Amino acid sequence: xxxxxxxxxxxxxxxxxxxxxxxxxxxxxxxxxxxxxxxxxxxxxxxxxxxxxxxxxxxxxxxxxxxxxxxxxxxxxxxxxxxxxxxxxxxxxxxxxxxxxxxxxxxxxxxxxxxxxxxxxxxxxxxxxxxxxxxxxxxxxxxxxxxxxxxxxxxxxxxxxxxxxxxxxxxxxxxxxxxxxxxxxxxxxxxxxxxxxxxxxxxxxxxxxxxxxxxxxxxxxxxxxxxxxxxxxxxxxxxxxxxxxxxxxxxxxxxxxxxxxxxxxxxxxxxxxxxxxxxxxxxxxxxxxxxxxxxxxxxxxxxxxxxxxxxxxxxxxxxxxxxxxxxxxxxxxxxxxxxxxxxxxxxxxxxxxxxxxxxxxxxxxxxxxxxxxxxxxxxxxxxxxxxxxxxxxxxxxxxxxxxxxxxxxxxxxxxxxxxxxxxxxxxxxxxxxxxxxxxxxxxx
Numbered sequence: 001x002x003x004x005x006x007x008x009x010x011x012x013x014x015x016x017x018x019x020x021x022x023x024x025x026x027x028x029x030x031x032x033x034x035x036x037x038x039x040x041x042x043x044x045x046x047x048x049x050x051x052x053x054x055x056x057x058x059x060x061x062x063x064x065x066x067x068x069x070x071x072x073x074x075x076x077x078x079x080x081x082x083x084x085x086x087x088x089x090x091x092x093x094x095x096x097x098x099x100x101x102x103x104x105x106x107x108x109x110x111x112x113x114x115x116x117x118x119x120x121x122x123x124x125x126x127x128x129x130x131x132x133x134x135x136x137x138x139x140x141x142x143x144x145x146x147x148x149x150x151x152x153x154x155x156x157x158x159x160x161x162x163x164x165x166x167x168x169x170x171x172x173x174x175x176x177x178x179x180x181x182x183x184x185x186x187x188x189x190x191x192x193x194x195x196x197x198x199x200x201x202x203x204x205x206x207x208x209x210x211x212x213x214x215x216x217x218x219x220x221x222x223x224x225x226x227x228x229x230x231x232x233x234x235x236x237x238x239x240x241x242x243x244x245x246x247x248x249x250x251x252x253x254x255x256x257x258x259x260x261x262x263x264x265x266x267x268x269x270x271x272x273x274x275x276x277x278x279x280x281x282x283x284x285x286x287x288x289x290x291x292x293x294x295x296x297x298x299x300x301x302x303x304x305x306x307x308x309x310x311x312x313x314x315x316x317x318x319x320x321x322x323x324x325x326x327x328x329x330x331x332x333x334x335x336x337x338x339x340x341x342x343x344x345x346x347x348x349x350x351x352x353x354x355x356x357x358x359x360x361x362x363x364x365x366x367x368x369x370x371x372x373x374x375x376x377x378x379x380x381x382x383x384x385x386x387x388x389x390x391x392x393x394x395x396x397x398x399x400x401x402x403x404x405x406x407x408x409x410x411x412x413x414x415x416x417x418x419x420x421x422x423x424x425x426x427x428x429x430x431x432x433x434x435x436x437x438x439x440x441x442x443x444x
Contacts, residue, residue, distance in 0.1 A: 071202065071225075072170060073136045075109030080150075082117035097142055097152070097162075101127045109137040114174065116149030122156035130166030134200050134223065134260045143172035148207045154179035159191035161211070167198040167221075167255070171206055178211030180236060184282055187212035187237040199223045199253045206230075213238030215278070217246045220306045222253045222317070223267050230274045235291040235330075236281040243292035243331060244275040249306040250299060250315045266343075268319035270294055279330025279355050288357040292335045293326030293349070299339035300372070314340060322346050330355030332367040332398075333381070336374050343375045344368075350382035353394045363390065364398020364423055366410070373404040383414040383421045396421035396440075399429055411439035 079093040080100060086092025087103075094100050096119060100112045108131035131139040144150035152174060154161050161176060171194060179188030192214035194203060199221035205228040208215040215231035218224045224247055231244035247268060255261075275293035296319060304311025319342045326333035326349045333349030336342055344366065353363035366381045368374045381396035396412035399405050400423070407429065414421040420440035424430050 071136065071204065072111070072139050072141055073109070074111035074141065075137050076107075076111070078105070078110060078112045079115070080112060080119075081115040082119055088112075097127070098125050100142075101125075101129050106140050108132045108139065108168065111141045111143060113143060113145045114150035116144070116146050118151045118153055120155040121152055121158070121161050124158045124160050125162045127162065127164045127169065128166050130164075130198060131168030131200075133168065133256065134258045138258070139168045139170045139200075139202070140166070141170040141172055142174065143170070144174050147173040147205060148175045151175040151177060153177040154188045154193075156188070157186075158189055160195050160213075161189055161193045162195065164194070164196045164201060165198055168200045169196070169198065170202040170204060172202075172204040173206065175207040175209075176211070176215075177209060178234070180212050181210040181233065183237075189213070190238060192217045192242070193234070195219070196224065197221070199255065201225075202227070204228055208244075209233050212236065213240065213242040214246050215244040215275075217242070217248070218250070219248045220251060220308055222250050222315075223261075224250070225269045225271075226273060227269065227271045228273065231293075232275065232277045234278045236279060237283070238280075239283055241290040241297075242280075243290050243295045243335070244278040244329070245270060245273060245294045246292075246297060247295075247319075248297045249301050249303070251301070251306055251309045251313060252316060253308075265318060266320040267317040268296075269322070270296070270324065271320065271322045273324045273326075275324065275326045275333075276328050280357070281330065281355075283357075286357045287359055288330070288355050289359060290331050290335075291329060291355055291358075292331035293329045293333045293352065294321060294324060295332075295335040295337060296321065296339050296342055297335075297337050299341070300370075302338050302370075317341065318343070320345070325349070326365075327351050328354065331358060332363075333365040335367045336369070336371050337367075338370040339374070340372045341374075342371075343377070344379065345375070345377045347379045348381075349379070349396075351384050354384060354386075354391065356389050356391070358390065361390070361393040362398060362400055362423070363394045365395070366397045366412075368399045368402050368405055370400075371402045371405070374402065375406045376408075376410060377406070378409040380411045381421070382412070383416070385415050387416050393423075395423040398422070399424040399426055401425065405429060407433060408436045410437040412437065413440050 078088040081093040084093035084095040176193040189212040193211035196218040200223040202225040211234040215234040235242040279291040280288040299315040333352040352365040384394040
């Protein structure tokens, strides 16, 4: 219980009521008493005073135990705690996300609230139970009661920490630690910390780090929203082209559309994330390819690895990459590779493509390669600060072997020369770039 000095001032009709005695402040409604004096002042200046005891009932404001969200509401709440072992109630919480998923109790509109603390992850978790609709009450949500207070830490040898096989699942405000911090070989996690294998998946406000492969990844389905996450120190051990945030070969899926689905302009959104210090640091050889901050990869499905559609089936919807900050990565900040229909806007990138073992001279921070109909607008991007070795080829912006690209309103800079910074094999783009992207120095 806390105490505080309460000063009550009631004025009006010539009345002054005051007290400066300590009042107890409790977590539940409580009554406290304090001596007070009340005086009246007549028009002729005469004052009359009375003294007595004032009883005050204090009702504290509700204490928020779970974070607010604008993308979902909770019809029911379940609970997890590091010391849990019960049935998912607040009084008797589950011990883990796996226990919640296998309980048979979860349904659309359920929020599973994780208390602060560390949760050891000793093996790959496969989550099979989600919601049923893209509506505010249509998801199953795993969220930290205090934002990023619940820490899921890999402690056993595994590939991925979480494979979310279910549809309509949200991870909100959790910390996922892949356990590779300080390791240089035999990583605790070789793959991703969080991989979505279903559709309508959201990763919101999470802290994800030290994953041997990708941080937050999604493959082969549709409707991914990755918003407000911080992802760092990932991709250091995995030779299968991993990055901090990655979406690979999405495709049209079959589901019952809601009003939110039919009204959506963008099926895939990667917004307001912070990605840094991701690199293929401990891969052998000099043929590194990734370790990017963000990659949208093979939306043209040229590699044909998606088992749900024939090779060459182009992803037909629009995607948005907006308001992210990406810096000091071994790979590119934002890499659009073999893809289409993507708008990249209002991002800030600097000092990327730092990996000296990254293949070749195509080293752009904002990077569009082998793609069609990509719009890159109103971004700020800076090339690496060093010109050592292959870093001399680093550029703020790059557009190679692509058609239909639109670059407008971008501010690019090579801090080593003070000039505008673009690498492209498109002569029309090269000639129009200074006019359409006026901020920065002249092209060297």
